[in-house]
Amino acid sequence: MPVIRVEMFKRTQEQKKNLAKELTEAFVRTCGGNKEAIKILITDVDKSNWASGGIITADKKD
Amino acid sequence: MPVIRVEMFKRTQEQKKNLAKELTEAFVRTCGGNKEAIKILITDVDKSNWASGGIITADKKD
Amino acid sequence: MPVIRVEMFKRTQEQKKNLAKELTEAFVRTCGGNKEAIKILITDVDKSNWASGGIITADKKD
Amino acid sequence: MPVIRVEMFKRTQEQKKNLAKELTEAFVRTCGGNKEAIKILITDVDKSNWASGGIITADKKD
Amino acid sequence: MPVIRVEMFKRTQEQKKNLAKELTEAFVRTCGGNKEAIKILITDVDKSNWASGGIITADKKD
Amino acid sequence: MPVIRVEMFKRTQEQKKNLAKELTEAFVRTCGGNKEAIKILITDVDKSNWASGGIITADKKD
Numbered sequence: 312m313p314v315i316r317v318e319m320f321k322r323t324q325e326q327k328k329n330l331a332k333e334l335t336e337a338f339v340r341t342c343g344g345n346k347e348a349i350k351i352l353i354t355d356v357d358k359s360n361w362a363s364g365g366i367i368t369a370d371k372k373d
Numbered sequence: 374m375p376v377i378r379v380e381m382f383k384r385t386q387e388q389k390k391n392l393a394k395e396l397t398e399a400f401v402r403t404c405g406g407n408k409e410a411i412k413i414l415i416t417d418v419d420k421s422n423w424a425s426g427g428i429i430t431a432d433k434k435d
Numbered sequence: 436m437p438v439i440r441v442e443m444f445k446r447t448q449e450q451k452k453n454l455a456k457e458l459t460e461a462f463v464r465t466c467g468g469n470k471e472a473i474k475i476l477i478t479d480v481d482k483s484n485w486a487s488g489g490i491i492t493a494d495k496k497d
Numbered sequence: 498m499p500v501i502r503v504e505m506f507k508r509t510q511e512q513k514k515n516l517a518k519e520l521t522e523a524f525v526r527t528c529g530g531n532k533e534a535i536k537i538l539i540t541d542v543d544k545s546n547w548a549s550g551g552i553i554t555a556d557k558k559d
Numbered sequence: 560m561p562v563i564r565v566e567m568f569k570r571t572q573e574q575k576k577n578l579a580k581e582l583t584e585a586f587v588r589t590c591g592g593n594k595e596a597i598k599i600l601i602t603d604v605d606k607s608n609w610a611s612g613g614i615i616t617a618d619k620k621d
Numbered sequence: 622m623p624v625i626r627v628e629m630f631k632r633t634q635e636q637k638k639n640l641a642k643e644l645t646e647a648f649v650r651t652c653g654g655n656k657e658a659i660k661i662l663i664t665d666v667d668k669s670n671w672a673s674g675g676i677i678t679a680d681k682k683d
Contacts, residue, residue, distance in 0.1 A: 374536075376500060376536070376538070412498075412500070412536070414500070
């Protein structure tokens with residue numbers, strides 16, 4: 312504990328590495344606890360699998 | 374808010390498009406709120422990763 | 436399968452009842468399959484546990 | 498997108514407020530994107546509902 | 560890793576204790592790995608928040 | 622109900638088959654209920670998507 316899950320569109324491995332480091336530090340800074348106990352799980356979401364306002368992101372024109 | 378997540382066996386992109394549209398409309402119709410605020414995340418589940426009754430679906434004989 | 440999860444701010448039981456019915460029908464209409472196999476899990480989210488733009492909803496002034 | 502979910506033992510509302518702010522900033526710093534689009538969902542986990550090594554945390558003697 | 564999450568109707572603490580122990584043992588037996596690394600998160604689901612076949616469980620007559 | 626989700630590093634299909642069988646049996650043994658109603662969803666997690674202590678597993682040197 313804690314477990315932090317991030318669902319996001321595909322990022323580079325360098326971005327994921329920095330994200331994991333900074334989310335962990337942010338957690339310890341604000342909530343305390345042992346850094347080693349913080350688990351992070353990233354899920355890469357495809358734009359064909361995410362919708363807002365009823366429209367799949369991959370189908371949006373912008 | 375809200376976030377609607379759908380875990381299902383692989384569907385076509387046309388089916389996902391219609392699903393996102395209709396789930397969003399169903400939410401607004403029954404619970405109100407702003408259509409734009411409704412987020413949908415679809416997860417494609419492989420039949421080798423889902424089990425019921427202790428048996429992986431991909432191993433079932435029907 | 437499928438499993439549909441809805442994370443939303445607290446609604447009435449009447450709204451949940453209608454939501455479950457309409458999400459299920461929307462799924463069958465767009466993706467086919469057996470109505471009985473559709474499972475829905477609703478999670479009531481407290482406004483003190485949801486944030487957007489870095490601000491907890493319960494702390495927003497509107 | 499993205500959605501960040503944090504499952505943790507109960508914290509104060511002040512800690513949650515700071516956590517939401519800092520996780521959001523950490524995300525923008527490392528992965529870019531629009532701050533407003535970042536959604537955070539916190540789940541308070543009871544020690545009677547979490548186990549490691551096969552033992553429920555509430556039952557651990559330390 | 561791994562994280563095992565169980566969503567179920569309310570059980571007694573004694574049942575949860577035994578469940579955590581046996582799920583952990585089942586994982587080690589079949590997939591190997593270090594028992595200490597296995598995390599389990601139980602979510603108590605209310606019958607008013609679960610539906611199958613479009614009907615909330617709390618509303619079913621059986 | 623219940624739904625058991627397992628997030629783990631990639632295993633063989635034989636291991637998944639045995640895991641699904643044994644988790645299901647462990648649930649029935651400790652919590653009772655109908656074996657057929659137990660659903661299991663396995664998510665294969667890549668070592669580039671999991672971190673502990675702020676470090677992505679794929680980047681760890683051991």
